[in-house]
Amino acid sequence: MTSVTIAPGSADVSAAPRITGSGRGRAWAYVARKAGLLLLTLWAAITLNFILPRLMPGSPADAALAKLAQNGPVSDATKAAIEAQLGVPTGNILEQYVAYLHQVVTLDFGVSYTFYPQSVSELVSTALPYTLVLVGVVTIIAFVLGTLLGVLAAWKRGTWLDTLPTLAGSFASAFPYFWTALLLLFFAGYVGRLFPTSGAYGPTATPAFTIGFLGDAIYHAALPALTILITSLGGWILGMRNTMISTIGDDYVTFAEANGLKPRTVALRYAARNAILPNLTSFGLALGGVVGGSILVERVFGYPGIGYLLFNAVTNQDYPLMQALFLMITVSVLIANFLVDILYGVLDPRTRR
Amino acid sequence: MTALLEITDLSVDYGEGAGSTHAVNHVSFTLEHGEFVGLVGESGSGKSTLGFAVTGLSKPPARVVGGSILLDGVDIASLSQADLREQRHGGIAMVLQSGMNALNPVRSIRNHFVDIFRAHGHVARGDWASRAAELVGKVELPASVLDRYPGELSGGMRQRVSIALALSLEPKLMVFDEPTTALDVLVQHAVMDTIIELQKKENFTALLISHDLGIVLESAQRVLVMHEGEIVEDAPSRQILEKPSDDYTKMLLSHYADPRAEVVELPGFEDRHRTPAAAHPPTVSSRTRRQDQKAIVVDHVSKVYPAPRRGEPQVTAVDDVSFTLEPGQSLALVGASGSGKSTLAKLITAVEKPSSGSVRFGDLDVGSLRRGQFRRLHRDVQMVFQDPYAALNPLHTVEYTLTRPVVNFTGLKGLDARRRVLELLDTVGLSPVEEFAAKLPHQLSGGQRQRVVIARALASNPQVIIADEPVSMLDVSLRAGVLALLEDLREQWGVSLLYITHDLLSARVVTDNIMVLNGGRVVEHGNTAEVLRNPSDEYTIRLLDAIPNPGRRDVA
Numbered sequence: 001m002t003s004v005t006i007a008p009g010s011a012d013v014s015a016a017p018r019i020t021g022s023g024r025g026r027a028w029a030y031v032a033r034k035a036g037l038l039l040l041t042l043w044a045a046i047t048l049n050f051i052l053p054r055l056m057p058g059s060p061a062d063a064a065l066a067k068l069a070q071n072g073p074v075s076d077a078t079k080a081a082i083e084a085q086l087g088v089p090t091g092n093i094l095e096q097y098v099a100y101l102h103q104v105v106t107l108d109f110g111v112s113y114t115f116y117p118q119s120v121s122e123l124v125s126t127a128l129p130y131t132l133v134l135v136g137v138v139t140i141i142a143f144v145l146g147t148l149l150g151v152l153a154a155w156k157r158g159t160w161l162d163t164l165p166t167l168a169g170s171f172a173s174a175f176p177y178f179w180t181a182l183l184l185l186f187f188a189g190y191v192g193r194l195f196p197t198s199g200a201y202g203p204t205a206t207p208a209f210t211i212g213f214l215g216d217a218i219y220h221a222a223l224p225a226l227t228i229l230i231t232s233l234g235g236w237i238l239g240m241r242n243t244m245i246s247t248i249g250d251d252y253v254t255f256a257e258a259n260g261l262k263p264r265t266v267a268l269r270y271a272a273r274n275a276i277l278p279n280l281t282s283f284g285l286a287l288g289g290v291v292g293g294s295i296l297v298e299r300v301f302g303y304p305g306i307g308y309l310l311f312n313a314v315t316n317q318d319y320p321l322m323q324a325l326f327l328m329i330t331v332s333v334l335i336a337n338f339l340v341d342i343l344y345g346v347l348d349p350r351t352r353r
Numbered sequence: 354m355t356a357l358l359e360i361t362d363l364s365v366d367y368g369e370g371a372g373s374t375h376a377v378n379h380v381s382f383t384l385e386h387g388e389f390v391g392l393v394g395e396s397g398s399g400k401s402t403l404g405f406a407v408t409g410l411s412k413p414p415a416r417v418v419g420g421s422i423l424l425d426g427v428d429i430a431s432l433s434q435a436d437l438r439e440q441r442h443g444g445i446a447m448v449l450q451s452g453m454n455a456l457n458p459v460r461s462i463r464n465h466f467v468d469i470f471r472a473h474g475h476v477a478r479g480d481w482a483s484r485a486a487e488l489v490g491k492v493e494l495p496a497s498v499l500d501r502y503p504g505e506l507s508g509g510m511r512q513r514v515s516i517a518l519a520l521s522l523e524p525k526l527m528v529f530d531e532p533t534t535a536l537d538v539l540v541q542h543a544v545m546d547t548i549i550e551l552q553k554k555e556n557f558t559a560l561l562i563s564h565d566l567g568i569v570l571e572s573a574q575r576v577l578v579m580h581e582g583e584i585v586e587d588a589p590s591r592q593i594l595e596k597p598s599d600d601y602t603k604m605l606l607s608h609y610a611d612p613r614a615e616v617v618e619l620p621g622f623e624d625r626h627r628t629p630a631a632a633h634p635p636t637v638s639s640r641t642r643r644q645d646q647k648a649i650v651v652d653h654v655s656k657v658y659p660a661p662r663r664g665e666p667q668v669t670a671v672d673d674v675s676f677t678l679e680p681g682q683s684l685a686l687v688g689a690s691g692s693g694k695s696t697l698a699k700l701i702t703a704v705e706k707p708s709s710g711s712v713r714f715g716d717l718d719v720g721s722l723r724r725g726q727f728r729r730l731h732r733d734v735q736m737v738f739q740d741p742y743a744a745l746n747p748l749h750t751v752e753y754t755l756t757r758p759v760v761n762f763t764g765l766k767g768l769d770a771r772r773r774v775l776e777l778l779d780t781v782g783l784s785p786v787e788e789f790a791a792k793l794p795h796q797l798s799g800g801q802r803q804r805v806v807i808a809r810a811l812a813s814n815p816q817v818i819i820a821d822e823p824v825s826m827l828d829v830s831l832r833a834g835v836l837a838l839l840e841d842l843r844e845q846w847g848v849s850l851l852y853i854t855h856d857l858l859s860a861r862v863v864t865d866n867i868m869v870l871n872g873g874r875v876v877e878h879g880n881t882a883e884v885l886r887n888p889s890d891e892y893t894i895r896l897l898d899a900i901p902n903p904g905r906r907d908v909a
Contacts, residue, residue, distance in 0.1 A: 255455040258410055259518060260441025261472045263434075269468070270457050277459075348459055349502040 030345050030352050038338040045330045049323065050100050054093075060319050061086040086113075109324035114316040120324045123309060128291075130200050131298070131305030134221050135290045138228045143283050146236020151272045153237065154244035166241060169234030181227045181300040188223060195222045198302035224301045228294055232286075239282060244275035277348055284340030288333030292325075355426070356383040357558050358407070358526055363420035365399070365406050376402040376415065378582035384526065384558050389549075391569030391590075392562045393605070394579035395828040396799070401450065403579070404530045404562045406430075408447045409437045424526065442473035446524035448515050450531040455515045456503035462489075462514055463499040469521050476521075488517040491555075492547055509540035513547065520555065527552075530562045537690040538855045542899040545572060564828065566605045567901025570594055578602045608829045612861040612885045613897060619862055620833050646680030646816055646847065647715030647733070649701060654710035656696050656873075670696040672873035673710070680816065683843055683850040685860035685881060688870035689896065694853045697870070698819050701851070703730055714817075732762050735810035739822040741802035745794040751778070751805050752790035755812055762813035777808040781838055800831035807838060811848075818842070819851045824859060836863050857900060861885055869893045 061083045068074050068082075091099070103109065109120035146169075153162040172180070189197035196219065201207065205216045247253060248271045256266045291306060298307035306325065313321035344351050365377035376399040384390055394400040405411050407422055409429050422429040424444060432440065449455045456465060466485040470476040476484045486496035492513040503511055512532060519527055529548065533541040549572050552559045563569050569576055569590075576593045578586040578601065586599040597603045610617050656671040671693045678684050686694045699705040700712055703719050712719040717730055738744040745754060755774040759765055765773050778786040781804040794802055803823060810818055820839060824832040840863050842848045852864050860867055860881060867884050869877040869892065876890040888894050 251449050251454040252457040254410060255447075255449050255515065255518075256457070256468070258408060258441070258447040258449070259469050259472070259522060260438045261468050262438075265468055265472065269460065273459055274457065349461075350458060350504045 026352055027345065031342060034338060034341045034345075038334060041334050042331060045334065046101070046104055046327065047097075049327045049330070050097060053319070053323065059086070104327070110320040112313075112318055112321045114312060114318040114321065120320050123321065124306070124324060124328065127304055127306050127309045130303065131291065131294075131307065133217075134224055134303065134305060135228060135294050135307075136287075138225045139232070139286050139290055142229050142232045143236055143286070146233045147240045147276060147279065149233075150237045150240025151244060151267065151275075153241040154248060154275070155267045155271070157245065157248075162241070165237050169237040171234070172230045173232065173234030175231060176296075177227065177231050177294065178296045178300055180231055181224070181297055184223050184227055185300065188226075196220050197223070200304050221303075224294075224297045224303050227297050227301075235282075236279070239279050240272075240275060243278055244271055247271045247275045250274070273347075277344070280340050280344060280347070284336050285333070287340075288336035289329075290336075291332035292329040357386045357388075357425060358384040359421075359423040360407070361421050361423070363403070363406065363422060364418045365402050365411065366416050366418045367402075368414045369416070375582050377406065379420070380579075380582075380584050381420075382577055382584060382587055384560060386525075387556055387558055388575065389552050389559045389561070389573050391573030391576045392560060392579060393564070393566050393569050393576060395564055395605075395830060397581075398579045399582040400562050400564075400579045401530055404447070404528050404560070407560070408445050408528050410447065438472075441524075442475050442522050444522075444524060445526045445528060446519035446522045447528045447530065448512075448519050448532050450534060456511055458503050460502070461499070462501055462503070462506075465514070465518055466499070466521060469518060473522070475523065484521070488521050489514065491520060491551060492517045507540075508536050509544055512536060512544055516544075516548065516551070520551070524557055526558045526560065528560045528562065531564065532561070533568070534564070538899045539689050539895060541568075548572070565901055566829070567609055571901050578605070605829060608833060610858060612857040612900065615886070617858070617861050617882075619836075619858075646849075648680060649678040649734070649817060649849075649851075650711075650713045651676050651678075651697075651701070652711050652713070654697075654700060654707045654712060656693075656700060656705060657708040669873050671700065671707075674870075674873075674875055675710075676868060676875075676878065678817065678849055678851055681843065681847045681849050682866065683852060683864040685864035685867040686851060686853045686870065687855065687857060687860055687867060687896065689855055691872075692870040693873035694870050695821060696873075698736070698821055698851070698853055701819060702734060702736060703727060728762075732813045733815050734817045734819065735813060735815040737803075737807050737810050737818060737820040737823045740826055741799055741806050742794075742826070744806050745802055747794050749793070750790065751783075751792050751794075751797075754805065755790075755809055758809055758812035773812075777811055780811060780842075781805070781808040782834075783808070798831070799827050800834060803827060803835050804838065807835070807842075811842070815848065817849045817851065819853070821853045822855070823852075825854070825856065832859065839863055855896070857885060857897060869896070 064082050064086060065074055065079060068078065090096075107121050109124075112118055112120050112123055115123055149165045149169075153165050156162055185197055188194045196202070200220050201213065201216050202220070205213050207213060250271075252274075253266060253270050256270045261270075292310070294305075295307040295311050297303070298305045299311050302308070306328075309321070310325050312318070313325060360383070361381050363377060363380045364375060366373045367376050368374065378399075380403060392400050392403070402411075402415055405415065406417050407429070409422075409432065411417055417430050420430070424440075427440070429437070429440075429445070456462070460468075463482075463485060466488065467481055470478075470481050470484070482499075485499055489496060489498055494510060494513050494517070498506060498510065498514065503514075506514065516532070532548065533544050536544060545568060548559070548561075559573075561569055561573055566576075570593065573590055575587070575589050577584050578593070578599060580599075580601045586593065586597065586602045588598070593602060594606070597606055604620075607620050610619060652675055654671060654674050655669065658668040658670055660667045674693075674697060676684070686697060688694045696705065700707050701714075701719065703722050707720045710720075714730060714734060717726070719730060722730060752771075752774055755777055756770055759770045759773050759777075763770075763773065774790060775786040778784065778789050783789040783801060783804050789797075789801075789805075794805075797805065807818075807823075818839070823839070824835050827835065836859055839850060839852070843850050850863070852860060854860055864881050866879065867877070867881040868875055869884070869890060871890075871892040877884055877888065877893050884893065885897065888897060
């Protein structure tokens with residue numbers, strides 16, 4: 001062979017991408033970038049929450065006065081009283097903005113119209129724990145359980161382990177929330193008398209961190225929790241099953257089998273480990289939605305969480321309460337997404353670059 | 354001594370019952386200990402299906418329906434899943450076709466090795482690190498790759514890692530399924546060299562599955578030629594090369610030639626003795642038809658991309674390139690991946706703007722076109738893409754795909770447009786035209802699809818066609834047809850051709866002039882036959898050497 005020989009391996013080794021920076025340095029840069037993005041979107045959301053109501057014509061006081069004016073002339077004293085009660089913006093827009101930012105930071109969202117004279121922050125802080133525990137815990141349980149069942153269904157594709165959860169899951173999630181809630185309420189509540197039908201705790205209990213109260217609270221949360229679990233589980237099963245079936249077809253899974261890895265390793269560390277990544281995004285959105293509560297479920301079960309509060313705020317046109325709740329929901333979605341981004345960075349080395 | 358692998362009367366079907374097809378049809382062959390055997394066939398020949406059956410990896414809808422696969426006397430086909438898994442240590446290992454995707458993207462290379470050691474327990478825990486380092490050393494990689502993730506490695510490095518992983522099983526038989534197909538030519542060559550050396554040193558038996566007879570003849574002692582599910586020839590490499598007995602083998606061989614030879618002939622291409630002076634004077638008809646033909650003038654063009662990551666230098670994809678593509682001329686743009694040839698195509702088609710220098714087409718300054726002027730350029734300069742499977746919308750019929758550019762660029766409507774579409778199909782040799790017009794892409798073969806792509810490029814009646822690796826995804830037997838079509842277009846219609854490729858043989862048969870790019874710079878430029886016969890640049894020589902040459906083993 002009369003030719004210039006190539007040192008074996010030299011051609012492709014030199015073509016490898018240069019890897020700069022230490023792994024840890026890159027990881028921190030990634031977190032910093034995501035945190036910066038979070039702060040920026042937070043600021044935008046808070047500012048939008050300030051601008052939007054100001055784009056609407058009139059003010060709450062105007063609306064209240066117009067309603068009164070239908071019943072006859074309104075005296076100046078009444079007008080002054082209503083304006084004092086509902087507040088009329090003072091100062092230019094910048095001063096208002098600064099004052100608003102100050103209020104947001106100190107969590108001062110004013111006084112609720114509906115539950116006057118209770119402050120908005122008081123109402124929210126009473127309702128929040130119930131929703132966080134009920135919807136939050138159930139969302140996590142549903143995600144974990146649904147993902148596991150999805151993994152099993154995909155790995156045992158075509159067997160009863162696949163068809164049963166897949167069919168049952170899609171069947172249950174096709175029901176509207178409130179319909180499942182009403183069915184449970186009727187059969188497990190009124191007919192079976194297994195669980196209480198309304199409220200977060202019994203009439204004799206007082207909220208406190210005692211074993212007795214917590215047991216009572218869990219007992220009361222059973223039906224709403226079951227409703228959310230039943231209706232959301234199917235989505236997680238199907239989502240995980242479908243992404244995993246596609247990763248099972250990927251070359252690295254075939255290669256892992258060709259190398260004789262244990263089926264368990266192939267299923268969990270190769271197929272499922274990669275399949276779970278896209279599902280994390282939906283999980284992040286679901287987590288963010290937790291704070292918004294589950295309006296229909298909380299309404300049906302008379303559960304005193306954020307969803308119930310939001311329902312009351314909307315039906316009573318309680319602007320301060322609504323504004324605070326909307327802001328809180330937006331912020332928690334953003335934070336949940338940030339956390340999922342960080343988790344993504346931990347689980348998927350490709351995103352860290 | 355008995356054979357290592359003895360395959361008798363093996364059949365593999367796809368599907369069941371009436372709709373089933375025989376992918377592998379009553380195949381029998383043996384592999385002796387320490388042999389290096391090639392298995393050659395075109396797409397759909399059943400060679401990969403056979404490879405998967407041999408390694409016990411057949412998955413539905415593929416089913417082994419008959420025959421036996423004896424490895425050292427044990428029938429692989431009758432083993433339970435658990436026993437099959439056990440035998441993968443010290444039995445059969447496989448390196449997959451797209452080795453670049455054969456690694457788990459979220460696991461470090463080290464953990465890939467650990468998974469295998471743990472599954473078979475053949476390496477003591479304390480030796481894991483040293484054994485893994487030793488294995489990547491065997492495929493000429495530094496131990497530092499162990500701490501990398503697959504996404505941080507180049508394609509060639511990933512393929513080397515999968516070879517090392519397969520090797521870690523201490524196999525008696527290694528099946529390589531198209532191990533270098535997705536890699537760049539130079540890398541391909543280097544990886545093949547590693548495989549050949551490893552086979553000698555480690556003394557395993559190798560079965561190399563490939564569509565490329567050149568690669569196989571260069572490395573294997575014996576070759577099995579597969580066609581439509583059957584092995585049509587089983588003979589030593591030298592015999593295949595010198596006295597092939599089967600017509601199909603002869604056909605495959607006829608598509609190989611040395612681009613350095615004085616006379617290069619491929620089926621459909623008689624030798625043309627291209628010389629600069631006699632480079633195809635346009636025929637009278639094409640001259641009258643094309644009086645307004647314009648040249649593409651690329652003048653000191655550079656393209657610099659910003660640094661991919663902070664702290665890294667910017668990337669100069671094209672570095673001070675100048676050339677002129679005269680009307681009716683054909684120019685090959687040759688280079689390995691990353692040499693800047695595709696960027697140059699983007700600059701000429703105004704997809705990208707040059708960082709400096711200018712690209713002109715007639716009086717059009719391509720680099721500074723405004724909205725609305727693109728149409729003028731794209732009417733005259735059209736692209737043919739590499740992947741005919743991705744270049745056509747699977748939901749549209751051929752007629753629809755072709756009607757759109759006809760209506761857009763020529764203004765023909767209704768029956769006239771339809772007549773033009775059928776004419777285009779006739780030009781690219783897809784007849785009966787009416788039948789092809791009604792088809793959807795999935796009903797066409799790769800070669801037919803590429804003809805549709807070419808017809809689409811012709812719809813606007815262009816003066817220049819830029820073909821970016823138009824045949825690299827096609828089977829050898831289909832390549833010549835598509836290349837001949839491009840050549841005809843030039844001779845009959847005076848269309849000039851910019852042919853982008855890494856395949857020097859095809860460049861030799863379809864182009865007058867050649868330009869070799871390396872790292873964005875022109876390293877060689879001149880008459881194709883002269884440059885390839887007397888290359889002056891070391892890079893050109895390396896490219897020429899990297900071409901699989903059936904006769905090379907013979908020479909060596």
